[in-house]
Amino acid sequence: MPQKKILIVDSDSASRNFIARKLQELDLDVLQAGSGKEGLILAWRDRPDMAVIDPALSDLKGEELASKLHRDPRTAQLHLVALSSDHDPARVKSCREAGFNEYITKSGQAVSLLSDAVRRFFGISAEAMKKGGLMIVFLSAKGGTGASSFCANMGAEIAKQNPEARVAVADLVFPIGSIAPIIGYDGMENIITLAERSTQETSPDFLKTSLPLVELWRFHLLAGSPDPELSNQLNVERIWDLVAGVKAAYDYVLVDIGRSLSKITLPLIQHADLVTLLISTDVSTISLTGTILDYLQSKGVGEKNLYTVLNRHSGLEGLSKREAENLLGIRVNLAIPYLDTNFAFANSQHRPYTLKFPNDSASIIFQDSAREMTALARKLRGG
Structure with missing residues (x-):
């Protein structure tokens, strides 16, 4: 079976690299982008199976990035996970409405919750x-x-x-x-x-x-x-x-x-x-x-x-x-x-x-x- 591919989009390089290491332990092919624009390019070019996005990007709101991805036929079905420091219910709601499938707040449980989401998506598919x-x-x-x-x-x-x-x-x-x-x-x-x-x-x-x-x-x-x-x-x-x-x-x-x-x-x-x-x-x-x-x-x-x-x-x-x-x-x-x-x-x-x-x-x-x-x-x- 081909290795599953996951894209991380996060302006914080330390956070991005930490999450990448954890996901690589799950035997995933991990792509990284430090901006929304770079994330769009990688998503459209490399067609990942899932994208983990911090909505607080330096150049593009996460909601706008999600909307662009889902409007393009190449990434219309891309599974999106928001990994955010923002606990505000209004932000959670806006991300959901923009097309994010899941919203995880950055905390001590974030890695476990993200791994859980990845396992559910990749590991327990009907196929x-x-x-x-x-x-x-x-x-x-x-x-x-x-x-x-x-x-x-x-x-x-x-x-x-x-x-x-x-x-x-x-x-x-x-x-x-x-x-x-x-x-x-x-x-x-x-x-x-x-x-x-x-x-x-x-x-x-x-x-x-x-x-x-x-x-x-x-x-x-x-x-x-x-x-x-x-x-x-x-x-x-x-x-x-x-x-x-x-x-x-x-x-x-x-x-x-x-x-x-x-x-x-x-x-x-x-x-x-x-x-x-x-x-x-x-x-x-x-x-x-x-x-x-x-x-x-x-x-x-x-x-x-x-x-x-x-x-x-x-x-x-x-x-x-x-x-x-x-x-x-x-x-x-x-x-x-x-x-x-x-x-x-x-x-x-x-x-x-x-x-x-x-x-x-x-x-x-x-x-x-x-x-x-x-x-x-x-x-x-x-x-």
Whole structure:
């Protein structure tokens, strides 16, 4: 793939050079201009994919520069990011109206926010995320609904049903991971340590050989943060690059995000091949699930992209499958019966449910569910 090209237009050479160095670390081809006029020349001649512009230029207002770029057919679709010292809401509004796609104020968080914007634009495009392995994201509206346990068990079952395939499970539950304690992994490599490495150090080839294989579960694990304090040290802008690398190295990638809906996880949900939503039978939390469904719908994730699972995890009481469907206005794909202490017992022994209780009716349900999810993900990928 050709190297992505980004243009920085800033009259302050120290600021411009600092931003350029940071963007070069993301393996981008960086162009620099010290004036609006020079920025126009470089943009029209070299056709960058994105431009980062300080609106307070010495020769041309940033708004005028944006307008000129978008009026010219050569740069009409250029993605523009304003990087400004001006916090005035009126300036933010005028830049937006002039055609800037994003506005970032120069502060201690500016580099992180800019890297975030670059990752979203370059790293999580629909084209990029439709390449590589099938990605299934697991989430729930409320903690304690069994999303992580279900994700791990589906990973084990998919690996079992597809012995020639490479399966990876990525734990993106923060501030502390959920998958490692379930499957009995206590290794040192995790999302925090991998995010500290450079893009070159975490290539798909590296991830293919370095993610630990948990033999009893038959999948490779990208473990979550082992400690809440370490989550504060996470190099967030590396997350999407790591996920793209895992997708390039594995045939199936299952991503557990728990109940997290954030700027980190939303792009993954939007570009997943399938989103598995765990629903509690608890009447008091069904409204939370409804809110999540409305939010996902507003972000382009509709019912056809969902595989919904009603998990009767806490007892025989609560909503039936039909009641949940009526309240939420969607089809529930799977209803897991109350498993009493069996699920917790299997987890405590770090064993897949179908291995611990092979003759249990729930094991048949899990097996069928794994087949349904992979078939649906493959169908959605194909369009």
